[in-house]
Amino acid sequence: MNDIEMRFDLGLSGFRLDVDLTLPGKGVSAIFGHSGSGKTTLLRCVAGLESPDAGQLTVNGESWFDSAAGINLATHRRPLGYVFQEASLFPHLSVRDNMLFGWKRIPPERRQIEFDQVAELLGIEPLLDRAPARLSGGERQRVAIARALLTSPSLLLMDEPLSALDGRSKNEILPFLERLHDELAIPVLYISHSPDEVMRLADHLVLLDKGQASASGPMVELATRLDLTLARGESAAAIIDAQVESHDDHYHLSYLRFAGGRLTVSRHDYPVDHPVRVILHARDISLTLEPPGRTSILNVFKGTVIDYIAEPPARTLVRVDCNGAILLARVTWKSAEELALKAGREVFAQVKSVALMGGGVGANG
Template sequence: MLEIALKHRFAGFTLDLALNAPGGITALFGHSGAGKSTVVNAVSGLLRPDWGRIAVGGDVVLDTEAGINLAPYRRRIGYVFQEARLFPHLDVRANLNYGARFAAPGPGVIRFDRAVEMLGLGALLNRRPGALSGGEAARVALGRALLSKPRMLLMDEPLAALDSARKAEILPYFETLRDEVKLPILYVSHAPAEVARLASSVALLEDGHLRAFGPARDVLADPGAAGGFGGRAAGALISGRVVAQDSDGLARVETAGGAIFLEAPSAPIGAQLGLQIHGADVTLALARPEQVSALNILRVTVLAIGAPDGPSVFVQLALGEERLLARLTTRSVAALGLRAGLECHAMIKAVSLASQDVTQRA
């Protein structure tokens, strides 16, 4: 459990928030200037807030009223920055061992050999940082942080400097970290796809305040919060199981609301998938449409209609026990007479589900 309560004033900006994050990855999401960096700097000890209390696993590292403000090195918090910040004169093995030099006595969250195996670093141990790709350097930086025996990790946009190919390379390692290493992780990101794929919980910040906080599935499907994820990128997360791989390259995935076809040729039969479905890719019809190109036609129920944002609005839909979002024009909402409780059909194009929107779950 990570407990954060902070108040801090800058010129023209005030941070005022409180949250209790469970284990796993808690994503801090928000536009530039929302307060994300202030939060992580306060947690790390690089910033002393005007007022605050921070506890990791019940251990208080900051309590301004009680006069507690542990120095950064005493907080035992691993920090992974946007840049890898590896020592260029040391090889990968020595960079990894550098983190262990500052580790507290006793067992750590992970052994050296397991960190190397989990992060795929075995072939890199004798290389210098200058010979690493961006994705490889990011994995080494993560391994170094883990070997310092932290009680939590801070990750400040660790993939922001990588292109899409390098991100696709490293994201599975981050998922393994989330699933195997039981540490609270505070993960700062500007990328909704990263948040949907990695986060257990999401804290959406706006102007120094929490706009929404809770389990990732709930926040991503909240029509009131969807605008904070940026128009087309906003989308809900649903789960499904691969039941067939058809000869035309499409996988059939059973969800709570029926079958969804998508391009996932590498997913084996029986695999559990997480699917982020963008609201802009969902179209609604009152009657089941016939003779249309969309393969995915699901019966849904309108749960809520968000506040209009210009000419568009997010509509929350029930898909069995799961939730979808549809981003429609306010004109379409009025023309269809959409209201809470109305049953209708959602159409999703198979080709709109890109590979980065599909995650294989353990």
């Protein structure tokens, strides 16, 4: 019962959305695909802004749409929050009144998220009395997210909330989204065409292609599947869910525990045992056959090659199993031949830099 089941069949002129998905009822599920793949249409179907020709939608046991049973809840009756690509704040209302618009319209006993809590979480307190016209793009989008959260939704829909923003505003909002993920137990459907965003935020991933879901599964697994688009891009990476083991104040480092061993990263402030997500980009990992001798690289993990895929003309993408944790390494075709890489071969993966999700705690080596 604790999940989101959707089956939509919707024909628009020259396009057909045809999906059948079961998504976890908690955490962030990213819907990833190129523009025109039907991401927004899918989200609009969930919100009831679009009516599928056939299908059904059940959110944590509640039926929102069922063409066979004749159920089609109007959008304003679905307990959801929707963050559009553009903030779409009401220009005639102040920031505060924008935020209270939905809050006022839900019964008091359903209000689980407090105004002050959200204003603090998204850093909006200094903006409350301003008109939307007086906000920057990033501020507007934060208000839009706060406004959606204040309806205490049982499902939060976000349609590329960062795509209309410049790089700086993006980096201003991402930490808020991560806090949201950590602090509020609301399932989120998050649309994106940015691999970096998806890797930072998603727990579950749906790949959408021409109106059909080509894959759906845990983010950590799908990121390293060589047959899927994520591993094909420049930002191909393995996602490692780790825990803080200890901090080293002398060298200003922190140690993380994961299946493949111990990761050393720059000192950060997460408490011991706190879960952290680490992104290891394929381009930052090199392979050797012998354990490296004296090297400046701190993160070296022993593993076995699972498989690889050629990336013509010059490169090869290799999948390595480090005691259950899967890493991706992008090496030259020449190196792959010289190391005679093949399935089962024992290798050492040298990680040149580690991106820690959250604090942007970066490289070491």
